[in-house]
Amino acid sequence: MDDLLRIAGRALRSRLIMGTGGATSLDALERALVASGTELTTVALRRLDPGARGSVLDLLRRHGIAALPNTAGCFTARDAVLTAKLAREALGTDWIKLEVIGDDRTLLPDPVELREAAETLADDGFTVLAYTSDDPVLAGQLAAVGCAAVMPLGAPIGSGMGILNPYNLRLILDRATTPVILDAGVGTASDAALAMELGCDGVLLASAVTRAQEPALMAEAMRKAVEAGRLAHRAGRIPRRRYALASTPSEGAADLTGGTGA
Amino acid sequence: MRILLNGRPAEVEAVTLAEALARLGYDAGGAGVAVAVDGEVVPRGSWRSRALAGGERVEVLGATQGG
Numbered sequence: 001m002d003d004l005l006r007i008a009g010r011a012l013r014s015r016l017i018m019g020t021g022g023a024t025s026l027d028a029l030e031r032a033l034v035a036s037g038t039e040l041t042t043v044a045l046r047r048l049d050p051g052a053r054g055s056v057l058d059l060l061r062r063h064g065i066a067a068l069p070n071t072a073g074c075f076t077a078r079d080a081v082l083t084a085k086l087a088r089e090a091l092g093t094d095w096i097k098l099e100v101i102g103d104d105r106t107l108l109p110d111p112v113e114l115r116e117a118a119e120t121l122a123d124d125g126f127t128v129l130a131y132t133s134d135d136p137v138l139a140g141q142l143a144a145v146g147c148a149a150v151m152p153l154g155a156p157i158g159s160g161m162g163i164l165n166p167y168n169l170r171l172i173l174d175r176a177t178t179p180v181i182l183d184a185g186v187g188t189a190s191d192a193a194l195a196m197e198l199g200c201d202g203v204l205l206a207s208a209v210t211r212a213q214e215p216a217l218m219a220e221a222m223r224k225a226v227e228a229g230r231l232a233h234r235a236g237r238i239p240r241r242r243y244a245l246a247s248t249p250s251e252g253a254a255d256l257t258g259g260t261g262a
Numbered sequence: 263m264r265i266l267l268n269g270r271p272a273e274v275e276a277v278t279l280a281e282a283l284a285r286l287g288y289d290a291g292g293a294g295v296a297v298a299v300d301g302e303v304v305p306r307g308s309w310r311s312r313a314l315a316g317g318e319r320v321e322v323l324g325a326t327q328g329g
Contacts, residue, residue, distance in 0.1 A: 020327040029327065044328025047268040047321065048295060050287030057294050057325045070329040085303045086323050090296035097329060206329060 003230065005202050007179050008095075008127040008148040014039045015196070016226045017068065017181060019206025020056050022158075023215065030059050032209050036219035042068045042097050042206070045087050057091070068129070070097035075110065077117035084121050095127045097151075097204075107157040111138050115145065122146030131183050134164075136171040143178045150178050151204060154195065155185030158207040162191040166198060173199045189218075189225035196229025197237070263316035279320070280309040288322060296323050 004011040018038040023029035033041060043056055060067050069087030074080035077100060084096040100117050102110030109132050121128050122145055129149040130142045139150045152172055155161035162185060163169060173180055182195035183204040192203045203226050212218035265272055267286065276282035279297065288295065297304050298321040304312050314320070 019329040021329055023327060026327075042329030043325040045296070045323045046326045046328070048288075048324035049268075052324065055294065055325060056327050067325060068329075069325065072328050082298065082301065082303065086296035086298060086321075087325075089303055089305055090294055090324060099329075 022210035151183035160187030
């Protein structure tokens with residue numbers, strides 16, 4: 001049965017969105033992206049030297065992976081909006097992963113600037129996938145101003161600490177009116193599986209794969225974790241209980257008490 | 263004239279943005295490239311008509327690894 005991730009009318013078979021940052025080489029990145037099975041992958045917009053040839057875009061095109069430009073490094077709504085417009089011009093897509101960072105060391109989002117940029121871009125016809133903190137109120141506001149997907153962090157970008165506040169993530173999911181993608185904080189496969197088990201529609205990660213000792217191997221692990229977590233979510237887990245519940249019925253058990261002795 | 267190209271001073275003889283980009287060695291087709299002049303996006307279709315003046319800040323951007 002098809003179980004597609006649908007964002008703004010686009011259907012994706014893979015629920016794993018990859019980033020391209022942190023890879024040691026384009027070769028290593030290519031192997032990792034292929035192993036991940038991703039169909040959508042972020043790229044950044046940076047100053048281009050004259051005569052520059054051969055980019056991450058060629059790599060994505062070769063494998064039929066759609067590019068999702070981001071606004072990484074923007075600290076104000078104004079910069080993020082301008083960067084999104086440049087990305088639309090360069091890549092011919094109105095999809096944008098919106099990041100508006102509020103702090104250099106934690107790379108946590110600036111909620112006020114983020115909301116303003118999200119509203120401006122959504123009004124301008126962009127398909128906005130907003131990287132946000134795990135604040136349920138802000139997540140709701142981002143959906144309300146027109147974001148196509150809300151992407152709360154599990155933990156700070158590149159920290160690999162996993163999902164620090166599953167309770168907040170549940171609140172976001174309970175109230176979600178758009179797809180919710182866990183973005184940032186994933187360290188290893190179990191983090192991605194947990195996100196999906198909690199009900200996230202997808203996972204976006206980069207560092208956990210690109211900075212792993214064997215990126216392609218970790219990419220495969222992430223693909224399987226996202227698939228397994230999704231299946232487990234759909235299957236419905238058993239409730240946690242404090243005491244054991246025997247899986248083997250006691251009815252029909254043999255009477256094996258010893259004889260009276262003779 | 264002297265412009266600021268990606269944050270660095272550059273000398274280029276050109277009337278339009280398209281000419282300047284070509285003389286500076288950028289791919290004329292411009293696929294995967296976006297340009298801003300003094301903080302405003304200049305769509306590819308306007309590169310030939312956008313006159314360039316000395317001192318303007320030209321940013322030439324492309325997709326790279328990130329995120």
